[in-house]
Amino acid sequence: MEYFIQQLINGLTLGSIYGLIAIGYTMVYGIIGMINFAHGDIFTVGAYVALAVILLLGISGATGATMLVLALLLVLVISMVFTAVWGWTVERIAYRPLRGSFRLAPLITAIGMSIVLQNFIQVTQGARVKPIQPIISGGIPLFDGRSDGGIIVQLSWMQLLIIVSTFVLMVGFTFLITKTALGRSQRACEQDQKMAALLGVDVDKTISLTFVMGAALAAVAGLMFLLLYGVLDFYIGFLAGIKAFTAAVLGGIGSLPGAMLGGIVLGLIEVFWSAYFSVEYKDVAAFSILAIVLIFMPSGLLGKPEVEKV
Amino acid sequence: MNVTTTSRYPWENDPLLTVENLTMRFGGLVAVDNLSFTVGRGDITALIGPNGAGKTTVFNCVTGFYKPTEGRIVMRHGPGRRDEAVEELTDSAARYARQEDGAVFLLERMPDFTISSTAKVARTFQNIRxxxxxxxxxxxxxxxxxxxxxxxxxxxxxxxxxxxxxxxxxxxxxxxxxxxxxxxxxxxxxxxxxxxxxxxxxxxxxxxxxxxxPHLLCLDEPAAGLNPRESAELNALLQFIRSETGTSILLIEHDMGVVMKISDHVVVLDYGRKIADETADAVRNDPKVIAAYLGVDDESEIDDEDIRADLHRGEHQAGTQGGEA
Structure with a gap:
């Protein structure tokens, strides 16, 4: 039982990171119907910028609690700004000129941009793995099962930070999309870009802002990944990106809560499979379950089924 | 540009929108051919004509959906013709110019979303969007x-x-x-x-x-598919909009009950050309309009000799131009 709860916490943490990246995929798909494969690499950029700023500020495990919170917030803001600029630029130079051409063109460019970003990071940052010292350690022991031959279930500060900030971001984001003028115009562009333009909505700007928002969330995920695992290489974005994309599809691509749910489900599957079966087959299990879900629910867990009117 | 100074019609003296020498070609097809007309401020103006006459194309040019092949589309805020300001703007590279008591806009130069947000032209579609x-x-x-x-x-x-x-x-x-x-x-x-x-x-x-x-509301067949009670309600709504907000209305409509009851001014298109530009009453009795609308086959239903004579002329014209309708 203790083991189960511990794995649940671990799965939620991993799932939160997947979910945050998945939102970037799902929002872009929702508004322009393309898969932005470069999004995973934007996540890598976010993690690297965070690493650079952490080293520059000299943040370490010895930093005091208040200072640490402020410093990490600063790190977060800086890496969000960087990834936002990257996201905006990629859209502006690589995707916008191709809007309105045939569907495969932006897809191919997206794969191209992904490779460009990956190689850029490899060349400028080196191909070697970059480690940092753990910054946040310790946690809350939830209960001690040692007397019954079990283990201590612990919610580490790091995990708490990840789960809580993901939750806060999700609430903020849902509010942004459902209640504000920007969110409304995003949904309007999703349904009918031409009509939105005729009502005075600047469609290009709305799409740019969508990329910026997705990229900023990827920076949050990047920082969390760095703090959780403590190592980076230029390739992390590839696998994380594929997983997050899977999460977005699993949840129903185009749906915001779906992306988050898909991320958490994927994280839980991975962690539980590793814990109870074999760790080597965790990706096989995750992707098999994806295939099975899509066979029975083609539009994902929360996606709207596509009804064809005749 | 052919800026006419006639004041026979009220809409010429205080125009909100002027479409001047508008031509729209799609490859070899001329959808709108050298069309000029005026929408008066505070008027309900109807754009009518048989299917394929180019009415919706005109709307698409006015609202920035299409870039016209040739021609000028001028929107004015504030009273009067503002001829000087319009000419000055045309010679400059700007999209619009503001004056103390208003502004002039060259719609053919403006990107679609600013036509709504800045020039204040709104539209609806034939198929609901x-x-x-x-x-x-x-x-x-x-x-x-x-x-x-x-x-x-x-x-x-x-x-x-x-x-x-x-x-x-x-x-x-x-x-x-x-x-x-x-x-x-x-x-x-x-x-x-x-x-x-x-x-x-x-x-x-x-x-x-x-x-x-909006200062100008463009409605593309608002009465299409409505039952008689609903189209009566629509009439009332459009008249309410005009009297309550002062918004001018430009509408494409096939339902003559709606057109004749509420329009101040009717422009008739056929094969992309203007064949009449008059008050509603004058258009109702215009033989060219009747010919274009009813088609030459229905000639037997018309019992006026003069109109028959006109119809034969119209038939000849239609035969040489070909096309749908």
Whole structure:
């Protein structure tokens, strides 16, 4: 039982990171119907910028609690700004000129941009793995099962930070999309870009802002990944990106809560499979379950089924 | 440019929109051929003609959907013709120019979203284009996107729910509710627009267009598919809009009951050309219009000798031009 709860916490943490990246995929798909494969690499950029700023500020495990919170917030803001600029630029130079051409063109460019970003990071940052010292350690022991031959279930500060900030971001984001003028115009562009333009909505700007928002969330995920695992290489974005994309599809691509749910489900599957079966087959299990879900629910867990009117 | 100075018609003296020498070609097809007409300020102007006459193409040029092949489309805010300002603007590279008491816009130079937000031209479509997945209220709020965006400071103030944003949001909501009430849709405010019956969707489109506070409202066949009671309600709504807000209306319509009852001014197109430009009464009795509308086959139904003579001329013309209709 203790083991189960511990794995649940671990799965939620991993799932939160997947979910945050998945939102970037799902929002872009929702508004322009393309898969932005470069999004995973934007996540890598976010993690690297965070690493650079952490080293520059000299943040370490010895930093005091208040200072640490402020410093990490600063790190977060800086890496969000960087990834936002990257996201905006990629859209502006690589995707916008191709809007309105045939569907495969932006897809191919997206794969191209992904490779460009990956190689850029490899060349400028080196191909070697970059480690940092753990910054946040310790946690809350939830209960001690040692007397019954079990283990201590612990919610580490790091995990708490990840789960809580993901939750806060999700609430903020849902509010942004459902209640504000920007969110409304995003949904309007999703349904009918031409009509939105005729009502005075600047469609290009709305799409740019969508990329910026997705990229900023990827920076949050990047920082969390760095703090959780403590190592980076230029390739992390590839696998994380594929997983997050899977999460977005699993949840129903185009749906915001779906992306988050898909991320958490994927994280839980991975962690539980590793814990109870074999760790080597965790990706096989995750992707098999994806295939099975899509066979029975083609539009994902929360996606709207596509009804064809005749 | 052919700026006529005749004052026979009131709309020539105080024009809101002038379409001047508009030509639109698609490859070899000339959809609109050297068309000029005027929409008077505060008027209800109808654009009529047989199917394929180029009416919707004119709308698409006015609202920035198409870039016209040739011609000038001038929108004016504030009273008067503003001929000097228009010429000055045409010679410059600018898209619009503001004066103390108004502004002039060259619509053919403006990107589509600014035609609504800056030049204040709104339109509806022949086939309904509501945001089906959003509620009626949200549909109307999207039309007020720009003032809301400005007030929300790119969503920052919106997220923090600052007082400045709250008052702008309330104002937008009040306007939306006002138009929902005028269109008798207030009881459906929170329902998805796609769930409304057809006639209600048509009125919702008009309500949405009005929420952008247009100076000119362009309606593409607003009465299409409405039953007689609904088209009577539409007449009342359009007259209410004109008298209450002063918004000028340009409409494409096939329902002559609607056109003749509410229009001040009727422009008739056939094969992309203007064949009549008159008051509603004058157009009703114009033989060329009758010929274009009824087609030459229906000649036997017309018992006036003069009209028959005209019809034969019209038949000859139609035969040489070919096409649909």
């Amino acid at each position: 509501l945001f089906g997945g959003m509620t009626c209220l949200e549909n109307l709020l999207v039309a007020q996107h720009n003032p809301l965006m400005r007030a929300s400071g790119f969503s920052i103030a919106g997220l923090l729910n600052l007082p400045s944003y709250r008052s702008a949001a309330k104002e937008a909501k009040d306007r939306a509710i006002y138009w929902l009430e005028q269109c008798q849709l207030i009881h459906r405010a929170d329902d998805p627009a796609a769930d409304l019956p057809y006639g209600d969707q048509r009125r919702l489109e008009i309500a949405r267009a009005m929420c952008s506070e």
